[in-house]
Amino acid sequence: MASLSERAAPELTECDREPIHVPGAIQPHGLLLIADPETLRVLAGAGALEEVFGTDWLGAPLQQLLAQDVAARLDNPIAGPGGTIRGTPLIVDDRAYDVAIHRGADQVIVELEPTGTEPLLAGDILSWMDVIAAGFERASNLQMLCARAATAFRALTGFDRVMVYRFLDDEAGRVVGEDRDPALGTFMHHHFPAADIPRQARALYVRNRARVIPDVGYSPAPIRPAQYSGTDLSDVSVRSVSPIHVDYLRNMDVGASASISIVKDGVLWGLIACHHRTAKLMPIDIRMAATTLSGGLARQIRAKEEAESYRERLALRAAEDSLVPALKPPLTRAVSDRHDDLQRMLDADGVALVHPNGVDCYGRCPSKSEVEAIAEWLGERNTTEAYVTHMLPSQYPPAQDYADKASGLLAVSVPEENATILWFRAEQVEEIEWAGNPHKGVGHDPQATLTPRASFESWRETVRGRSRRWTLEQVEATHRLRRAFRDARDSRERQRLFQELERAVADKDNALAQKDVLMKEVDHRVQNSLQLVSAFLSLQARDAGPGQVADQLIEARSRLSAVALVHRRLYRDDQIETVDLARYLDELVQDLRGSLGQEWASQMTIDLTPLLIPTDRAISVGLVASELVINATKYAYEGGTGPIDISLEQYRNRFRLIVADHGVGVTGDRVGFGSRMMQAVIGRLNGTLDHADNSPGLRAILTAPIEDDTD
Secondary structure (H helix, E strand, O other): OOOOOHHHHHHHHHHHHOOOOOEEEOOOOOEEEEEEEOOEEEEEOOHHHHHHHOOOOOOOOOHHHHOOOOHHHOOOOOOOOOHHHEOOOEOOOEEEEEEEEEEOOOOEEEEEEEOOOOOOOOOHHHHHHHHHHHHHHOOHHHHHHHHHHHHHHHHHOOOOEEEEEOOOOOOOEEEEEEEEOOOOOOOOOEEOHHHHHHHHHHHHHHOOEEEEEOOOOOEEEEEEEEHOOOOOOOOOEEEEOOOHHHHHHOOOOOOOEEEEEEEEEEEEEEEEEEEEEEOOOOEEEEEEEEHHHHHHHHHHHHHHHHHHHHHHHHHHHHHHHHHHHHOOOOOHHHHHHHHHHHHOOOOOEEEEEEEEEEEEEOOOOOEEEEHHHHHHHHHHOOOOOOEEEEHHHHHHHHHHHHHHOOOEEEEEEEEOOOOOEEEEEEEEEEEEEEEEEOOOOOOOOOOOOOOOOOOOEEEEEOOOOOOOOHHHHHHHHHHHHHHHHHHOOOOOOOHHHHHHHHHHHHHHHHHHHHHHHHHHHHHHHHHHHHHHHHHHHHHHHHHHHOOOHHHHHHHHHHHHHHHHHHHHHHHHHHHHHHHHHHHHHHHHHHHHHHHHHHHOOOOOEEEEOOOEEEEEHHHHHHHHHHHHHHHHHHHHOOOOOEEEEEEEEEEEEEEEEEEOOOOOOOHHHHHHHHHHHHHHHOOOOOOOOEEEEEOOOOOEEEEOOOOOOOO
């Protein structure tokens, strides 16, 4: 069965082509003025401008129309997202309008919206939000937090229905919290396909945290003159929305809607979706309160998710502390004696051991012959890494015959025993309740006219061949168990040899000691060699004097330091498959500080989230990090020094490495060896490198999977 994301792909492609940021019109409840950034005279506009400003608005100066010093406000260094500046409210014929000024390189855009009839008092809203924040903190888990959030946002906005909508790994969405008028049906736990919110809309949700449609039945007010219809309205709240989205809302019997973004660590985690059966205005003061509340909600979501991950780590460690001392060799007896604990530790339905003398199965497992066939298939992969999947039938077709027993598999080999341990998870038949059939009417013609879904009646889909997902912490725990089995076997072997012949034990101990000394000597010599090359590069850079050659030698030394650091970590840690990326990057930055000099060392700050990453990927990330820091020192401050911020964040199964400066931004073409090398490394990571305005300066953002997802 194809995945949900694969089935939604044609509709996603159609939606993604729509230029929703340049609609050429606005919603008629607001007004729009487009002015020249130099003269501040109006070039174009939209809405009922004649009713507010008279017939001579075109070509008039903004200062005159808005009755305030617009130039002085544009010089204000403090602005909101997208360079938005709040102006003084405009009052015309007893009607008050909130004023928002957006400054850009080519145009100044001013939008006006009618104020609410009963503006919120700052003291009242702050007191109310303090109570709500306290309620968020007391929520014991994410489910309760989302339920409280839905209630709070409905109380704030007054809409008939408020839903907390969370994006899933396949970019589909699920309603995880809801508060509604009892007369309405529920969408709680319903899924919505990824095509309902296309990619470019998700990007705008991160940029604009509040989006309101006061009247779904509105007629768009076009930009006049028409030559300015291509103006980018990404930051404009009264921007007209896609006709497809309007039809979508009408099909849901919605008269007004609002969406408040939940942005966690710079990534769109979900939405607060508000629906009303009739037209309803959400004034700017309500929107600002809602966006502030969503920021607090995002922080609580992060805290709850981190707490859950921490509790899982503690539980696994506690289980290991109880289990490991009881693992008595041989391996077959250890698994036989403690199979219940092995299952319980990894929340598995069955565990099996394939060894030279046969197959032992405990709990819910396939037949012994089927387990042996799985082990042979795993052996053909010729890897010592753990194999993990929650969709075994899609990876190994014969497993379709026993998916009810083994849709999930976590397996590790124990080479010392010529054995393989396999944990199984049974199929978790999932009945997904969709808000309407997500597949009905989805065509495969790329030129077909895009239309929204017409029905949102509950539609159920059964997904088979999948189990509960294994976590990264559980996979790491299996590595530690394998090491424990190996240590137990080594201990038994030493004891047997001692009983048989004391001299043989002594000889073996001496051999092991010599091997350890040899390995340390090899490590020592490699490190000495790397240090010698590094020192030689430093001397060469110093002899070359300031210039391009010295810069290239310093860059080469930094790249060498990144590789040398991982080499040291490999000989320091027992577990070489993965490293703590935060710890590695911290040590790498310390090395960079030493090579770049004290004037740069004092300017670097780091904020790194601990996460485990495969060692080979850590090397690549270290090379990219070194290159980004070096680029910042070379280009950001035009020969001077300044702050450089290095941060590491995790979002689901991906990480983001951010190197930010406060300098001059992007200058010139960076197409040297370092840039070409970095692009090649990023390609191996299957990642992307984006650059964003740091106001001032530049943010270089590397985004990539924590694990290689090409397998």
